Amino acid sequence: MYILGIRADKLTSSDINRLIDNQIQESKTLDYKKELNLSKDKDKKEFLFDVSAMYNTEGGCIIYGIEEIKDDKNQNTGKPKKVSGIDIENSDKLIQQIEDIAKNSTEPSISQLLINAIEVGDLNVMVLGIPKGLTIPAMVTYNQTNKFYKRRNSGKFPVDVYELNQMFMQNQVLFDKAKNFRKNRISEVLLKDNIPNLVGDTIFLIHIIPYSFLENSISDFAVEKNDLTKQMRPLLSQSTGWNLMYNLDGFATFATTYQMREITSYNQLFRNGVYEIYTSELFYGTRHQKEGFDEEVFMRKTVECIKQGLDVLNKMKIESPFFVSFSFHNVKGKIMDNNRATFVREFTKNELLFPLIQIPAYDSDIMNKMRPNFDILWQSFGFAKSPST
Numbered sequence: 001m002y003i004l005g006i007r008a009d010k011l012t013s014s015d016i017n018r019l020i021d022n023q024i025q026e027s028k029t030l031d032y033k034k035e036l037n038l039s040k041d042k043d044k045k046e047f048l049f050d051v052s053a054m055y056n057t058e059g060g061c062i063i064y065g066i067e068e069i070k071d072d073k074n075q076n077t078g079k080p081k082k083v084s085g086i087d088i089e090n091s092d093k094l095i096q097q098i099e100d101i102a103k104n105s106t107e108p109s110i111s112q113l114l115i116n117a118i119e120v121g122d123l124n125v126m127v128l129g130i131p132k133g134l135t136i137p138a139m140v141t142y143n144q145t146n147k148f149y150k151r152r153n154s155g156k157f158p159v160d161v162y163e164l165n166q167m168f169m170q171n172q173v174l175f176d177k178a179k180n181f182r183k184n185r186i187s188e189v190l191l192k193d194n195i196p197n198l199v200g201d202t203i204f205l206i207h208i209i210p211y212s213f214l215e216n217s218i219s220d221f222a223v224e225k226n227d228l229t230k231q232m233r234p235l236l237s238q239s240t241g242w243n244l245m246y247n248l249d250g251f252a253t254f255a256t257t258y259q260m261r262e263i264t265s266y267n268q269l270f271r272n273g274v275y276e277i278y279t280s281e282l283f284y285g286t287r288h289q290k291e292g293f294d295e296e297v298f299m300r301k302t303v304e305c306i307k308q309g310l311d312v313l314n315k316m317k318i319e320s321p322f323f324v325s326f327s328f329h330n331v332k333g334k335i336m337d338n339n340r341a342t343f344v345r346e347f348t349k350n351e352l353l354f355p356l357i358q359i360p361a362y363d364s365d366i367m368n369k370m371r372p373n374f375d376i377l378w379q380s381f382g383f384a385k386s387p388s389t
Contacts, residue, residue: 001059001114001129003030005317008061008114008129016063016120019080026068026078027153029060036064036086036126038097041143048105048140051130053149053156055110056167059132059319060151065125078154085123098128105142108135112361132211134321134358137167178209178323178356181274186353189278190329195252199262200280202291203329206235206302208275208309209356210318216273218316221251229253231312234265235279235305267309273318275309283334290344292335295387299374302326303366314362323356325373336381345381352380 001008004015004024018024026032031050037043054060067084068076088094095115103109114129140147148159148167159167186205192198210216221228229244232253242255247268254266265279286292306324313322332350354373359366374386 001061001131002317002319003061003063003127007317008127009116011116011118011127013118013120013125016066016083016118016125019063020066020082023079025153026155027060028058028151029054031060031062031151031155032066032068032078032080033062033064034067034084038101044101044105045140045142045145047101048142048145049147049149049156051102051110051128052106052138052140053151054130055106055133056137056149056159057132057151059130062128062130063125064128065120065123083120083123083125085120086126088117088124088126091117094126101142105140106138107141108138110138131320131360133171134211134360135171137164174211174214175323175356177214181209181213182207182325182327182353182356185274185276186327186329189276194249195247195254195263195266195268195278197262198266198278199257199264201330202280202283202334204235204279204282204293204326205329206277206305206309206326207324208306208313208359209323210273210313211321211323212319213270213272213274216271216318218250218269218271218273221246221269227315228269228312231308231315232267232269233308234267235277235301236265236281269312269316273313273316275313277305277309283331286335286337290333290335290346292337295336295338295378299367299386303370306366306370310359310362310366320359320361322359324359324370325354325356327354328352348380352377 003011004018006015024030031054038047050062054062065084065086067081069079069081071077098115099113102113103111112131116127118125118127137148140149148164149156150159150163188194189205228251234242234253234255242253244253250269250271252266252268254263256263264281268276270276282293282298283291329351331347331352334347335344354376357369357373359369371386378386
């Protein structure tokens with residue numbers, strides 16, 4: 001949902017003028033519309049076909065109120081000519097109408113839209129940011145239409161049976177690739193040949209994997225170095241400061257032992273947009289004479305670090321949605337230090353890999369989204385669910 005590297009809801013009139021001045025061509029993720037009509041059934045269907053097509057492809061933006069250049073056959077060329085504007089009597093009411101139509105006339109419902117009404121001179125433009133579909137493709141259900149659409153550079157098209165089957169399989173393939181990436185990465189981490197002087201046998205890892213990780217390629221970390229260093233505080237770092245490094249994978253921050261000889265925690269930002277959080281400082285000596293972790297600190301810090309990682313990815317203009325999960329390694333016999341247990345409960349397995357959770361947008365409720373994995377962890381210790389925080 002970015003145009004010119006700017007998120008749809010952050011675009012201004014100058015950005016709209018830049019699109020026209022630079023003749024930015026329509027694409028799979030950008031569509032120009034001269035008018036926005038939602039009064040008649042056929043207009044609502046056309047609107048839903050456009051929105052679902054972009055949702056079912058790569059997500060993107062539709063800009064209403066832009067006239068396109070015509071060719072010699074009077075056909076639209078996909079290049080913007082000028083701002084023609086649309087009538088907006090009440091922007092709040094129009095935004096609510098758009099959200100209601102998209103949500104109530106698609107299955108699964110299309111939500112998380114970014115809607116931005118912009119004044120360009122004396123004219124109104126509406127930018128509609130559409131996310132990429134998370135799970136199965138969305139079908140238009142308005143008045144029992146029951147149709148699926150996708151988008152190509154030149155516009156939308158209805159899908160045939162073969163294409164529909166591919167759409168249903170696509171997200172499962174992406175999910176499997178994300179799982180394999182995490183599995184392979186964990187193996188590298190446990191071998192300790194990815195970060196120099198890495199210390200710690202009992203390890204906690206968090207992975208944030210954008211759906212677009214197979215396509216992303218961040219090349220210039222130097223521009224954002226100072227800001228990234230401030231944002232990427234290593235998890236549970238016992239020191240007041242931390243350092244940075246460039247490496248083959250991208251950019252990382254790290255905390256060390258007091259002697260500054262060994263790395264105990266790090267945050268790694270990969271060139272493909274994956275964000276990895278590592279610490280060997282989660283477990284400590286408890287009153288039970290066994291190493292354990294504090295349940296309340298664990299939940300709070302995990303959610304904080306996921307939010308921190310998402311803020312970094314947002315800064316790097318990585319598109320949502322995301323897969324997020326965490327894992328424990330070399331933990332058999334370690335305990336959870338809490339005030340509810342009448343006796344000590346230990347990890348019974350050496351490694352725990354939790355399911356990948358779908359995070360649809362940057363403003364998602366992370367605690368609520370991650371709750372299923374927290375519950376699984378607490379259930380492994382014999383509790384019904386994780387505590388409220």
